Amino acid sequence: MRKISANYIFPIHTQPIKNGVLTIDEVGKIVELSAFGDTGKDVEFYDGIICPGFVNAHCHIELSHMKGVIPQHSGMTAFCKSVISYRHSDISEQMSAMYAADKLMENEGIVAVGDISNNDLSAQMKSDSRLIYHTFVETLNLNPCFAEENIAKARNIKQTFANKGLRVSITPHAPYSLSERLFELSVAEGNNSGIISIHNEESFDEMDVFAKKQGKMRDFFGTDMDAFLSEYDNPLRRILKYIDSDTSLLLIHNTHTNERDFQQVLTRNRKPTWVLCPSSNLYIENHLPPIEMLRRKNAKIATGTDSLASNTNLSIIKELITVSDNFENIELNELLTWATVNGAEALGIEKQFGTFEKGKTPGIVLIDNINTKKMMLTSKSTSRIL
């Protein structure tokens, strides 16, 4: 047994507890959460606050070898071009970058990850990892002739992850990068698994191509887009055409989502989670998602880091600091709710993760360098797993 205390404990399912004491057993299972300060010698006391382990709801660990290689603020189409050109790097370099990224996340207090994969290269690393991964095998191809072949390939990759006992499902990349047939087949796979994670309304270029049927993205991806562009004036509507109402729908980025889009999602799906990756949005086009609107609408928000191709780190605390710097009115408990239980629920792992409720093994994270007077993160706040 360990007894752990700090200036404040944020259990997430209840209000923060000043000098609370958390008792865990040898495997990290929550045995007791006490509101009464225990000053016994057997209590480990930390300066700072304690919360459950972070859930990184959106990552692409297989892009970890691209850290620092893509210029910032060059826009989405230029970013896509760069990712495609760096995809086929040396395999051993890719593998070691993935193992290092996994360690980086573990040290920062991340306990679970929703991770996008285009191949099975990360399967062994995920099997070796102490983190829980849900792998989303991603489909993308604009040429409808290859739709059946692409789905068959995705099923094979999915099987490789499943054979290692890993959580896995198939998901479409984004509304702009799949033929109608492949999009329909991929969403059907996700509906069958009960979960979809899709990039949504991420960039100016994406909004432009649906609204105007032209622009940088159309120039790059070509005439294969025209078949579906004539049918949809907005990327989100393509998702909503096929999504089941009970599928856990992780909408990633939402940088350009407006209130009308938000309402439309609610008419089609009962379980949307709005996954925000603010550092990546700033990296690619120096723009932040509509956080005030989402909060006003009581949206369920979760946080992701995206990949090291569009972020300098894989750190949930740094994502929260970015939000806190730009929206000072958001209380710390709310930010931590995004970073813990909301991501856990979206990924269907809330029985184990997300709160300090008895019986869970959520991981224990210490956050230091907090402004305890205002109960806010500072630019110096860091997190680590205890």
Ligand SMILES: [Zn+2]
């Ligand atoms: Zn992404």
